[in-house]
Amino acid sequence: MDQVQDIISNDHALLSKFEEHVQAGEAVEPRDWMPEAYRKHLIRQISQHAHSEVIGMQPEGNWITRAPSLRAKQILLAKIQDEGGHGLYLYSAAETLGITRTEMIEQLHTGKAKYSNIFNYPSLTWADIGAIGWLVDGAAIVNQVSLQRTSYAPYSRAMVRICKEESFHQRQGYEIMAKMMKGTAEQREMAQDAMNRWWWPSLMMFGPHDSDSPHAADAFRWKIKRHTNDELRQKFIDKTVPQAELIGLTVPDPHLKWNDAKGGYDHGEINWEEFKQVINGNGPCNKQRLQHHKQVHDNGAWVREAAEAYKARTNNQSSN
Numbered sequence: 241m242d243q244v245q246d247i248i249s250n251d252h253a254l255l256s257k258f259e260e261h262v263q264a265g266e267a268v269e270p271r272d273w274m275p276e277a278y279r280k281h282l283i284r285q286i287s288q289h290a291h292s293e294v295i296g297m298q299p300e301g302n303w304i305t306r307a308p309s310l311r312a313k314q315i316l317l318a319k320i321q322d323e324g325g326h327g328l329y330l331y332s333a334a335e336t337l338g339i340t341r342t343e344m345i346e347q348l349h350t351g352k353a354k355y356s357n358i359f360n361y362p363s364l365t366w367a368d369i370g371a372i373g374w375l376v377d378g379a380a381i382v383n384q385v386s387l388q389r390t391s392y393a394p395y396s397r398a399m400v401r402i403c404k405e406e407s408f409h410q411r412q413g414y415e416i417m418a419k420m421m422k423g424t425a426e427q428r429e430m431a432q433d434a435m436n437r438w439w440w441p442s443l444m445m446f447g448p449h450d451s452d453s454p455h456a457a458d459a460f461r462w463k464i465k466r467h468t469n470d471e472l473r474q475k476f477i478d479k480t481v482p483q484a485e486l487i488g489l490t491v492p493d494p495h496l497k498w499n500d501a502k503g504g505y506d507h508g509e510i511n512w513e514e515f516k517q518v519i520n521g522n523g524p525c526n527k528q529r530l531q532h533h534k535q536v537h538d539n540g541a542w543v544r545e546a547a548e549a550y551k552a553r554t555n556n557q558s559s560n
């Protein structure tokens with residue numbers, strides 16, 4: 241019994257020390273002691289972030305063969321490749337918390353792990369590629385700039401690198417939209433239609449309102465998050481609306497209005513029922529996205545086996 245008591249008071253002491261450490265703004269490294277709930281929280285968030293990057297390659301991948309010029313094709317290819325790279329940094333960051341890549345992929349395939357709502361919508365026209373770069377990457381940047389100062393050091397380091405690349409992504413998307421808005425009436429209509437379809441799902445990317453965010457309390461206590469979902473959403477709206485106006489796009493929100501007192505835009509309510517449906521597997525493309533990921537993963541089994549065999553062989557040679 242004394243031994244159990246010792247373990248409990250030792251854990252309390254460790255927890256207090258840990259919380260003092262993060263509250264002082266210090267980083268947590270993989271070998272540092274951390275509460276089990278902190279570790280699980282991060283595995284959930286980082287793995288879902290990684291899955292989002294990789295699944296997010298699909299809607300844009302749909303347009304590689306149909307890009308309107310060689311320049312556009314090269315840019316799109318580079319961008320999609322970057323997203324794959326972001327997935328790899330993030331899977332590696334999550335692995336430092338004691339979960340394997342295989343386990344994370346299994347959680348994705350069985351529906352236990354989520355990925356961003358946004359990638360369950362179809363990319364119907366070339367303007368959607370502009371809207372994804374401008375709005376989706378734009379939303380991702382706002383969130384990820386804040387995450388650069390997250391308490392878990394491997395996640396924070398991954399974010400610094402990712403943010404540099406995302407700002408190029410956002411600009412290439414905006415360039416597509418600006419170009420289309422200077423084009424024919426049909427092209428302008430196409431750009432506006434993409435804006436109408438991607439605006440609201442982009443706002444949903446920031447997650448539920450703060451009052452409905454079950455993970456918020458722990459995220460702030462442990463400085464995993466530095467800004468709330470609503471704060472970041474507001475920042476994104478305030479930054480994006482003037483960009484839309486500059487190129488002649490209309491934001492599809494009749495309630496959008498500048499509010500002098502708060503120094504930001506008031507906006508209409510998000511359709512949270514749609515959000516709930518999409519994140520729980522019932523969006524327009526959920527089944528297609530997961531099925532494609534599973535198929536590609538199965539087709540790549542031989543690559544993983546070959547890499548494992550090569551690793552075993554080089555390990556053997558170096559120990560001889």
Ligand code: FAQ
Pocket residue numbers: 284285288289290292293294296297323354355356357358372376377380383444445446447448452453454455456459469519
């Ligand atoms: N989609 O309590 P909270 C990108 C879930 S990367 C789906 O507020 P939290 C780059 C949430 O998981 C985009 N599910 O949760 C790119 C939780 O469910 P759970 C990805 C969502 O974690 C561009 C429940 O709702 N970025 O776009 C979403 O504190 C173009 C309760 O929510 C990141 O992942 C959602 N939008 O806050 C790539 C950023 N929102 O897990 C390719 C890192 C919430 O209990 C092409 N993540 N849920 O089953 C975060 O900052 C946070 O995880 C939030 C959610 C803000 C997403």
